[in-house]
Amino acid sequence: xxxxxxxxxxxxxxxxxxxxxxxxxxxxGRLLFxxxxxxxxxxxxAPLLIVIYASFSPDQANTxxxxxxxxxxxxxxxxxxxxxxxxxxxxxxxxxxxxxxxxIGFVTAYGIVRFLGKKREIGRSLAMLPxxxxxxxxxxxxxxxxxxxxxxEMAALVIGxxxxxxxFTIAGITASLEGVDADVEAAAYTLGASRWVVxxxxxxxxxxxxxxSALIFAFIISFGDVYIAxxxxxxxxxxxxxxxxxxxxxxxxxxxxxxxxxxxxxxxLFGLLIERLVGLRTAMRL
Amino acid sequence: MTQEKGHRSAPFxxxxxxxxxxxxxxxxxxxxxxxxxVSFLKYSPERLYLPELTTxxxxxxxxxxxxxxxxxxxxxISAIVTLFSLxxxxxxxxxxxxxxxxxxxxxxxxxxxxLMTGVIVRTYGWIVLLGSDGLVNRLLIGLxxxxxxxxxLNTEPTVIVALVHIMLPYMVFPIFxxxxxxxxxxxxxxxxxxxxPLRTxxxxxxxxxxxxxxxxxxxxxxxxxxxxxxxELLGGRNVTMLGQTIYQLILSTFNWPLGAAVAAILVVCxxxxxxxxxxxxxxxx
Numbered sequence: 273x274x275x276x277x278x279x280x281x282x283x284x285x286x287x288x289x290x291x292x293x294x295x296x297x298x299x300x301g302r303l304l305f306x307x308x309x310x311x312x313x314x315x316x317x318a319p320l321l322i323v324i325y326a327s328f329s330p331d332q333a334n335t336x337x338x339x340x341x342x343x344x345x346x347x348x349x350x351x352x353x354x355x356x357x358x359x360x361x362x363x364x365x366x367x368x369x370x371x372x373x374x375x376i377g378f379v380t381a382y383g384i385v386r387f388l389g390k391k392r393e394i395g396r397s398l399a400m401l402p403x404x405x406x407x408x409x410x411x412x413x414x415x416x417x418x419x420x421x422x423x424x425e426m427a428a429l430v431i432g433x434x435x436x437x438x439x440f441t442i443a444g445i446t447a448s449l450e451g452v453d454a455d456v457e458a459a460a461y462t463l464g465a466s467r468w469v470v471x472x473x474x475x476x477x478x479x480x481x482x483x484x485s486a487l488i489f490a491f492i493i494s495f496g497d498v499y500i501a502x503x504x505x506x507x508x509x510x511x512x513x514x515x516x517x518x519x520x521x522x523x524x525x526x527x528x529x530x531x532x533x534x535x536x537x538x539x540x541l542f543g544l545l546i547e548r549l550v551g552l553r554t555a556m557r558l
Numbered sequence: 559m560t561q562e563k564g565h566r567s568a569p570f571x572x573x574x575x576x577x578x579x580x581x582x583x584x585x586x587x588x589x590x591x592x593x594x595x596v597s598f599l600k601y602s603p604e605r606l607y608l609p610e611l612t613t614x615x616x617x618x619x620x621x622x623x624x625x626x627x628x629x630x631x632x633x634x635i636s637a638i639v640t641l642f643s644l645x646x647x648x649x650x651x652x653x654x655x656x657x658x659x660x661x662x663x664x665x666x667x668x669x670x671x672x673l674m675t676g677v678i679v680r681t682y683g684w685i686v687l688l689g690s691d692g693l694v695n696r697l698l699i700g701l702x703x704x705x706x707x708x709x710x711l712n713t714e715p716t717v718i719v720a721l722v723h724i725m726l727p728y729m730v731f732p733i734f735x736x737x738x739x740x741x742x743x744x745x746x747x748x749x750x751x752x753x754x755p756l757r758t759x760x761x762x763x764x765x766x767x768x769x770x771x772x773x774x775x776x777x778x779x780x781x782x783x784x785x786x787x788x789x790e791l792l793g794g795r796n797v798t799m800l801g802q803t804i805y806q807l808i809l810s811t812f813n814w815p816l817g818a819a820v821a822a823i824l825v826v827c828x829x830x831x832x833x834x835x836x837x838x839x840x841x842x843x
Binding site for chain 2: 305308309312313315316317318319320322323326376379380382383384387388395398399401402404405406407408409410412413414415416417419431434435438442492495496497498499502503513516517520521524528529532535536539540542543544547551
């Protein structure tokens with residue numbers, strides 16, 4: 273990246289320390305604003321917290337009696353073949369899809385950042401294509417393709433998940449690559465290193481946190497997806513969200529709360545890991 | 559230096575960009591084109607479609623009152639959800655953009671975390687909250703406001719509340735980005751020139767964040783209009799959106815041509831609403 277472009281990426285006014293509150297409301301106004309923000313946080317988190325709470329329920333009816341908390345629904349989850357196999361299947365699918373999306377994402381991001389020059393913005397926008405079409409359209413089209421071509425259903429599911437993960441991995445890794453000082457690579461070239469050696473010894477170690485967080489992010493997206501799997505799941509290939517969806521269409525049981533709690537804990541841990549690696553905001557940058 | 563080196567190696571660039579191009583072409587662009595083309599073919603009970611061109615599918619959708627109602631409802635619900643997400647999302651984004659403490663990272667994480675759990679988890683959360691033995695009904699009974707549980711599920715307001723909850727994070731981040739990239743000297747400058755805080759907000763801060771507003775709204779509108787799972791689980795028989803109609807037509811009645819036509823209408827309406835919105839926003843300032 274040329275030096276002048278680097279400079280414009282960080283304009284001098286990006287220093288946020290001097291931001292003044294734009295609405296310098298009276299004390300009452302400020303209080304109201306704080307209350308509104310607090311209420312919004314309650315709104316955002318209540319449905320998740322209630323699920324965690326309900327998962328320790330002692331009986332079927334979600335009695336909110338914490339003194340009789342029990343782990344029976346976690347045992348029920350582990351004893352249920354359909355949920356355990358759906359969980360395993362989702363983990364496997366998410367692993368395959370996220371690794372593929374990260375590898376293709378890295379290759380693409382490297383191509384965009386290092387070789388597209390002025391056409392970089394066009395390349396970046398085109399890479400976002402799967403995000404701009406509704407996901408149901410992607411999965412229905414793949415389902416139609418399945419009926420016409422001899423593609424295994426599993427492959428269609430993997431391709432669908434790779435497609436919805438790619439915009440995120442490409443965006444994340446592009447951001448990481450742009451953060452690599454071009455002069456460091458130039459120095460390595462000057463010292464006689466080949467392109468491959470520079471990539472392996474200089475660039476890759478520098479963007480490793482970004483690549484790893486893209487991988488985790490893709491895993492989360494694949495694991496939580498319902499719209500691709502809704503049309504492409506088949507017998508023996510049901511993802512966890514689809515298994516839960518078909519179950520709660522008919523009945524509600526705290527066993528679902530237990531499974532979702534496991535999922536929430538897993539995702540919060542992954543999220544904290546991304547935060548440690550590159551910061552969630554960078555990983556989310558699109 | 560690398561930049562110059564790059565320009566000399568077009569074949570290398572092509573090799574790097576080939577996998578993604580092939581993937582998008584073969585598994586995204588061509589299949590979607592094929593799927594949308596099926597909407598102009600005739601329905602057949604035995605096969606996917608009959609290879610005969612027709613506009614019957616569209617004519618049926620646009621003349622049948624049942625389908626027209628669903629199209630109208632889908633876009634009405636999407637507009638309401640977008641509006642509420644915008645108001646709430648702006649509040650949160652404004653709050654986050656103006657705070658300086660170390661808490662900002664944690665508070666941002668609390669907005670992203672629900673997003674990462676996926677649609678099913680969050681929809682299920684609302685079932686637990688609003689079910690007949692859910693927390694809200696227990697509170698209402700405990701406070702003596704009602705004597706027996708009221709039916710909160712299977713209503714349109716519940717679907718809207720849950721969709722706002724699901725879409726809110728998508729609104730917060732684009733607006734947040736547009737707020738933090740504003741020149742922080744503008745607000746003090748406006749107040750030096752005598753503008754009152756509210757006026758500064760409406761004449762400086764708000765207009766300058768319109769790119770975030772447009773991005774967030776477009777994203778929320780598109781995602782809401784295409785939702786299936788949330789209206790299906792929380793709306794029951796009382797709420798039907800286009801996504802559910804496509805799901806039923808293709809997976810239950812195997813009517814691919816009509817399902818494809820519904821999908822095409824969904825996409826065309828989404829894009830026209832969004833482009834209209836973009837144009838309006840550009841003209842407004």
